[in-house]
Amino acid sequence: MIDVYIVGIGQTNAGEHWDRSLRDLGVDAMLAALQDAGVGQVETLYVGNMLAGELVAQAQLGALLADWSGLGCIEAIRAEAADASGAAALRMGYLAVASGASDLVLACGVEKTTDADSESVDQAWSSGMDGEYETSQGLSMPAVGGLLMRRYMHEHGVGREAFAPFAVNAHANGANNPYAMFQRPISIEAYAHSGMVADPVGMFDVAPLCDGAAAVVLCAADRARELAAKPVRVRASAVATDRVALHSRTDPLSLQAAHLSALKAYAQAGVGPHDIDLFELHDSFSVMAALSLEACGFAERGHGTDLGLDGEIGLQGRIPISTMGGLKARGHPLGATGIYQVVELAQQLRGEAGANQLDCRLGMAQSLAGSGATAITHILEA
């Protein structure tokens, strides 16, 4: 397989874009990534998106964004894996370059939620769960978050306050990210007194759905050295899945897909969790941050929250997470999120993370779909 590099990154603000449509956001991010890479054309475009069909009645986003960006008649396809769709598009782009089929590829994640009412958005978000056995019974994504968090508290004997550091850390980091939806730190007290969304999931335990788009330019090693001052190498790209319905899993507190895709990624890169300098994880709920840390080998089962309480997830900690705000503070534009994570990882590895800059060489991004039935892991190297 041909080595794959990221040579360009671009993103729009995550948030509410009342004056931009889905195609506008996608094109903005794509053109920013192309400009960053210093190229005017690519051969292939993969678009990650979860809900354009449901919310704005638009399919065939591949051709649409190729068309509206002026890239012309290039290969273009949409990839979907619920809120891991952005990472799925990156996976497709990786395969296109690794196979030799394409030399230059754009992977773009885009989502537009503010064109639909919030009830429709919440319902559509839940389509990442099992429609016949979960959603049809009235289960929603926040309710799943509540079930998992309650179970975690019960089984591991921790209180709600054990999850506060995930929210506090994300918002502290988001404060220094000009693209983040929320750029203000929050206190532990604010977390403790926040309103309930789905008990015990409070307002600061769930990532806000929003609009946004992010894009990366991928290419093979030889072109990477020509194009980028600081090419970022994709050392691993791995996907795994799990039972979709929570009730079908032997152990709901074990994210099997996250675990298996991380193992595959570690094997591809020839590294282990101790080699990873930062981890952009899928904190759609604060309990998912704890479970992701455990699934990927950064904490023992039941000790994911300890990493937060011990200050190990902060910028100075042992395994910094959500370094640009995570889903929680940057915002969670569903099908765009997987690309945002990788763009932020690339910012860190290129030394462009501003006030949040880490001393780092190897980073991992992991995107989850729904309650974790699809997990897509990428390891990047400076």
Added chain:
Amino acid sequence: MIDVYIVGIGQTNAGEHWDRSLRDLGVDAMLAALQDAGVGQVETLYVGNMLAGELVAQAQLGALLADWSGLGCIEAIRAEAADASGAAALRMGYLAVASGASDLVLACGVEKTTDADSESVDQAWSSGMDGEYETSQGLSMPAVGGLLMRRYMHEHGVGREAFAPFAVNAHANGANNPYAMFQRPISIEAYAHSGMVADPVGMFDVAPLCDGAAAVVLCAADRARELAAKPVRVRASAVATDRVALHSRTDPLSLQAAHLSALKAYAQAGVGPHDIDLFELHDSFSVMAALSLEACGFAERGHGTDLGLDGEIGLQGRIPISTMGGLKARGHPLGATGIYQVVELAQQLRGEAGANQLDCRLGMAQSLAGSGATAITHILEA
């Protein structure tokens, strides 16, 4: 790039499956393909689907079908390119094998339309067009078919009857396909007297939307020889796009994406249209059959209908098309169609096409999205 082979095929009947849900259909086709290949497990699954989110509120079909088929925690992602989604999933599978990332891959196309009312299905089908500039103005897919057919008749000076051979040929071939939705031949008189859907598009000019699933097992050359008595080689896999909105195209009667993806495919395979023994084209409307033949070099501009009138598209003709019924008689289960085309092509190349069997070595399948903004072309060899 590693050579890619098809070593297993499977399909359900195309039609109205009132007693099977989307996941049932997908699993049926996948297990049939695995059984045909003689394998119990694959490493990767790509699912082509257009409308599961819109019609049955289900995203993340990759994980869902991996789960329900018993394939476990394998890599799984959905690909979408409107009604070319099945072919998009095949393209993904091709890249996974060609890159060396996976040795054994399932590509499955699946669609379930009968769980929604027909108005919702028609509206959702139209999401393959430009939502902001076409659908929002009331344009529907049948209306686009009508505009293109009227323009063809006007510009090339032919009457409605010039399109009759496409419908007659498809239904004649569908009569011998036990998986086809319609298994009765029709006469030229029946075509002439059929009711109008969107003048001049009559009932026999438009493919019926329906339920269905089809799947293929892909693998690399070395495994192919072990596994299959008659492995079918994927000689080319190519995607191109065009402006999505019809009004943005310089020449609406020229299918640019179809033309460019065919050119790419010919170049990859080192062949030309004269080498192709049969062509499974995207006859969503009979005018699309004529335009596809022209775009891919089988007829000069304005002479696609001549091939039908001269008997050249039949099983004994120069370039047989829709040899198992095409979209018109087999049925058009949207996101599944691209895989049905390739399954039927493989049936021909393996000598398993029954009464419709051709003497053939090289075949081409081309799947189009919406009014042709995405075109995905595969060339297969016995």
